Amino acid sequence: xxxxxxxxxxxxxxxxxxxxxxxxxxxxxxxxxxxxxxxxxxxxxxxxxxxxxxxxxxxxxxxxxxxxxxxxxxxxxxxxxxxxxxxxxxxxxxxxxxxxxxxxxxxxxxxxxxxxxxxxxxxxxxxxxxxxxxxxxxxxxxxxxxxxxxxxxxxxxxxxxxxxxxxxxxxxxxxxxxxxxxxxxxxxxxxxxxxxxxxxxxxxxxxxxxxxxxxxxxxxxxxxxxxxxxxxxxxxxxxxxxxxxxxxxxxxxxxxxxxxxxxxxxxxxxxxxxxxxxxxxxxxxxxxxxxxxxxxxxxxxxxxxxxxxxxxxxxxxxxxxxxxxxxxxxxxxxxxxxxxxxxxxxxxxxxxxxxxxxxxxxxxxxxxxxxxxxxxxxxxxxxxxxxxxxxxxxxxxxxxxxxxxxxxxxxxxxxxxxx
Amino acid sequence: xxxxxxxxxxxxxxxxxxxxxxxxxxxxxxxxxxxxxxxxxxxxxxxxxxxxxxxxxxxxxxxxxxxxxxxxxxxxxxxxxxxxxxxxxxxxxxxxxxxxxxxxxxxxxxxxxxxxxxxxxxxxxxxxxxxxxxxxxxxxxxxxxxxxxxxxxxxxxxxxxxxxxxxxxxxxxxxxxxxxxxxxxxxxxxxxxxxxxxxxxxxxxxxxxxxxxxxxxxxxxxxxxxxxxxxxxxxxxxxxxxxxxxxxxxxxxxxxxxxxxxxxxxxxxxxxxxxxxxxxxxxxxxxxxxxxxxxxxxxxxxxxxxxxxxxxxxxxxxxxxxxxxxxxxxxxxxxxxxxxxxxxxxxxxxxxxxxxxxxxxxxxxxxxxxxxxxxxxxxxxxxxxxxxxxxxxxxxxxxxxxxxxxxxxxxxxxxxxxxxxxxxxxxxxxxxxxxxxxxxxxx
Numbered sequence: 001x002x003x004x005x006x007x008x009x010x011x012x013x014x015x016x017x018x019x020x021x022x023x024x025x026x027x028x029x030x031x032x033x034x035x036x037x038x039x040x041x042x043x044x045x046x047x048x049x050x051x052x053x054x055x056x057x058x059x060x061x062x063x064x065x066x067x068x069x070x071x072x073x074x075x076x077x078x079x080x081x082x083x084x085x086x087x088x089x090x091x092x093x094x095x096x097x098x099x100x101x102x103x104x105x106x107x108x109x110x111x112x113x114x115x116x117x118x119x120x121x122x123x124x125x126x127x128x129x130x131x132x133x134x135x136x137x138x139x140x141x142x143x144x145x146x147x148x149x150x151x152x153x154x155x156x157x158x159x160x161x162x163x164x165x166x167x168x169x170x171x172x173x174x175x176x177x178x179x180x181x182x183x184x185x186x187x188x189x190x191x192x193x194x195x196x197x198x199x200x201x202x203x204x205x206x207x208x209x210x211x212x213x214x215x216x217x218x219x220x221x222x223x224x225x226x227x228x229x230x231x232x233x234x235x236x237x238x239x240x241x242x243x244x245x246x247x248x249x250x251x252x253x254x255x256x257x258x259x260x261x262x263x264x265x266x267x268x269x270x271x272x273x274x275x276x277x278x279x280x281x282x283x284x285x286x287x288x289x290x291x292x293x294x295x296x297x298x299x300x301x302x303x304x305x306x307x308x309x310x311x312x313x314x315x316x317x318x319x320x321x322x323x324x325x326x327x328x329x330x331x332x333x334x335x336x337x338x339x340x341x342x343x344x345x346x347x348x349x350x351x352x353x354x355x356x357x358x359x360x361x362x363x364x365x366x367x368x369x370x371x372x373x374x375x376x377x378x379x380x381x382x383x384x385x386x387x388x389x390x391x392x393x394x395x396x397x398x399x400x401x402x403x404x405x406x407x408x409x410x411x412x413x414x415x416x417x418x419x
Numbered sequence: 420x421x422x423x424x425x426x427x428x429x430x431x432x433x434x435x436x437x438x439x440x441x442x443x444x445x446x447x448x449x450x451x452x453x454x455x456x457x458x459x460x461x462x463x464x465x466x467x468x469x470x471x472x473x474x475x476x477x478x479x480x481x482x483x484x485x486x487x488x489x490x491x492x493x494x495x496x497x498x499x500x501x502x503x504x505x506x507x508x509x510x511x512x513x514x515x516x517x518x519x520x521x522x523x524x525x526x527x528x529x530x531x532x533x534x535x536x537x538x539x540x541x542x543x544x545x546x547x548x549x550x551x552x553x554x555x556x557x558x559x560x561x562x563x564x565x566x567x568x569x570x571x572x573x574x575x576x577x578x579x580x581x582x583x584x585x586x587x588x589x590x591x592x593x594x595x596x597x598x599x600x601x602x603x604x605x606x607x608x609x610x611x612x613x614x615x616x617x618x619x620x621x622x623x624x625x626x627x628x629x630x631x632x633x634x635x636x637x638x639x640x641x642x643x644x645x646x647x648x649x650x651x652x653x654x655x656x657x658x659x660x661x662x663x664x665x666x667x668x669x670x671x672x673x674x675x676x677x678x679x680x681x682x683x684x685x686x687x688x689x690x691x692x693x694x695x696x697x698x699x700x701x702x703x704x705x706x707x708x709x710x711x712x713x714x715x716x717x718x719x720x721x722x723x724x725x726x727x728x729x730x731x732x733x734x735x736x737x738x739x740x741x742x743x744x745x746x747x748x749x750x751x752x753x754x755x756x757x758x759x760x761x762x763x764x765x766x767x768x769x770x771x772x773x774x775x776x777x778x779x780x781x782x783x784x785x786x787x788x789x790x791x792x793x794x795x796x797x798x799x800x801x802x803x804x805x806x807x808x809x810x811x812x813x814x815x816x817x818x819x820x821x822x823x824x825x826x827x828x829x830x831x832x833x834x835x836x837x838x839x840x841x842x843x844x845x846x847x848x849x850x851x852x853x854x855x856x857x858x859x860x861x862x
Contacts (some may be wrong), residue, residue, distance in 0.1 A: 041605060107702060250497050374624070409623065
């Protein structure tokens with residue numbers, strides 16, 4: 001075979017190989033865009049996109065990134081690109097960063113650099129840190145350093161605490177609370193030690209709060225002993241209060257006991273916070289606990305529980321809420337119970353409402369269901385409104401008008417302006 | 420005992436020990452659960468660890484998922500349990516949804532129970548939405564069912580938008596109150612016409628409003644001009660204005676230049692223009708500033724101020740002349756002061772020299788306000804002498820108040836030496852635009 005013929009054949013083969021590869025890339029990019037698109041909503045597809053990207057050969061990363069950047073489907077391409085740079089940088093960080101640097105659109109360049117740096121840090125945080133130390137100060141460096149610090153805190157809390165101290169010495173308060181949060185859960189003793197070495201100031205104060213909160217979540221008793229060593233000043237009280245809040249996340253009954261035994265702390269607000277946390281975990285137990293508290297402040301505690309909770313039998317709570325001392329919190333507690341009951345059984349609530357005699361509480365009952373009635377049974381809402389005495393009607397008219405304007409503008413004209 | 424029976428007995432024992440040995444310590448449910456919980460804890464900060472957790476869960480044989488879920492739940496690691504159980508329930512829901520739902524429903528912690536029910540159901544819906552729907556139709560109405568219905572429709576909306584919209588209307592007719600935002604988000608991107616038709620059939624109320632915003636936002640992301648035409652055709656003023664705003668914000672995500680062109684098309688409420696400038700500045704402050712300079716005078720200052728409030732424009736100095744050409748107003752004053760302050764941060768001496776060359780005018784106090792922070796720190800005597808030169812009738816109350824606030828922060832001991840404000844409002848009309856944007860952002 002002559003040289004020229006051999007050359008021609010080689011060229012044809014190379015062309016075919018390139019075309020085949022190009023076709024493969026196009027198909028992959030389309031698949032990735034589809035997975036990114038549905039992956040925004042479907043977890044399984046998000047997983048499949050990540051798996052597909054992790055299988056892209058190193059040699060085809062640049063080509064795939066180029067095709068994604070050229071896509072008209074920008075939102076989907078953005079999702080896929082972030083994942084791609086994360087994976088690429090784990091294998092070839094410098095190539096990935098070089099490629100990202102050359103992207104013309106600012107927002108995409110920044111996002112891809114950030115992802116590439118994250119990937120590099122996950123694969124080799126020491127090398128990534130050396131590179132980052134050479135970058136100019138600014139927002140991007142701070143962002144990258146923030147991500148790096150939290151990652152190192154997971155891998156090596158001692159190293160992270162050392163880095164944190166260096167950053168603070170440079171005047172940079174970068175995700176201090178977050179780093180302390182991670183380290184406090186993994187190595188509380190080292191974290192306390194590092195915290196003590198921090199220079200006084202805002203960063204140290206927020207770090208103390210973070211340490212107290214997160215240590216209490218894993219070792220509530222040890223954290224309480226530490227907090228008890230602080231003097232009885234504002235900082236000491238704040239630290240003990242935060243430990244109680246952390247304890248509430250894992251053992252609300254113990255947290256409530258500590259709060260009751262700490263007279264120097266503003267107990268009312270603290271008990272409400274505990275109630276709120278308890279209500280998320282076990283609302284019925286929280287309600288039982290609240291029922292045994294002194295009457296003063298009990299309504300606020302019920303409000304805190306009811307705010308986030310679905311109760312097994314909300315209707316059964318109504319008489320005790322109606323029996324709370326008069327005030328804003330009592331009205332709020334009544335209203336929340338009716339809300340929760342409406343969530344479970346709105347027909348039951350409507351039946352009950354129709355049977356209620358006129359009383360000083362009737363407008364409150366009506367207000368508690370007004371939105372739902374406006375949406376689902378406006379005729380009943382109008383009928384109940386008409387039942388109100390004139391004085392109450394006057395007060396309620398404005399609220400009803402606002403509700404209808406928002407939810408049923410088609411019916412708003414039925415509320416005649418006040419004469 | 421016969422020799423043959425002894426042989427079988429030995430064989431059985433050998434197989435049993437082999438099985439026991441093959442299940443090494445690391446494979447024991449408690450150990451694997453601990454590993455998964457560790458990965459979940461670090462996975463919050465490490466994507467690789469998160470993936471490793473997901474991969475390990477996906478590799479658990481279907482028959483062992485119940486055992487693993489129980490081991491995780493029994494670990495007592497309250498902080499990390501939700502993440503791992505969420506993933507287990509999702510994968511279990513993909514493979515054996517009825518068992519997954521039964522397990523999730525038996526969890527005693529309320530919020531964990533609800534979350535696991537949702538994710539197990541989500542897995543089911545992603546693998547076989549028709550079966551999931553049949554099961555859901557047999558359940559009693561209630562809050563959890565509302566959540567499950569929404570989850571189902573969000574999934575179907577990706578796979579088959581028309582079916583999702585049909586289910587939505589049927590569920591509403593059945594007395595359910597599903598959240599509509601995510602359903603319409605997907606349907607509008609894939610099938611805007613069907614979405615609009617379904618939206619028109621929704622009962623009036625908060626969910627209909629939410630659906631309108633969602634359609635506008637997500638249709639705007641893919642077909643800005645078509646979405647704009649629909650938004651502009653809505654008869655109700657509130658619907659129209661809200662939908663136009665959402666189309667612009669959606670288009671801004673994907674096609675900023677096309678969004679900017681639409682924002683200048685009538686009919687548009689001029690209230691939207693500064694708001695749009697604010698949002699665009701979050702993505703590209705220089706382009707947003709350039710666009711704002713081309714707006715009509717009555718909204719230009721508010722739009723430029725919003726751009727400056729949102730992000731740093733590279734060449735702020737270039738905005739000064741166009742701003743000074745605008746009619747007096749609070750937004751103009753604020754924007755000029757912002758530019759001066761930024762300029763002084765870059766080159767204080769240059770900004771100060773420029774200030775000293777300016778003739779006395781009604782803008783003098785605005786310029787002083789803009790430079791008051793560095794002047795108070797570096798040249799307090801100059802600041803006081805320049806202030807003293809401002810005629811009494813030009814010491815506008817609003818500007819003096821702002822100036823005092825800045826000086827209070829920079830050098831509080833100067834406060835008693837400041838002249839009093841003696842006039843009210845040559846800067847007229849508080850702008851509702853910039854302040855409303857601030858509120859919205861804060862929300």
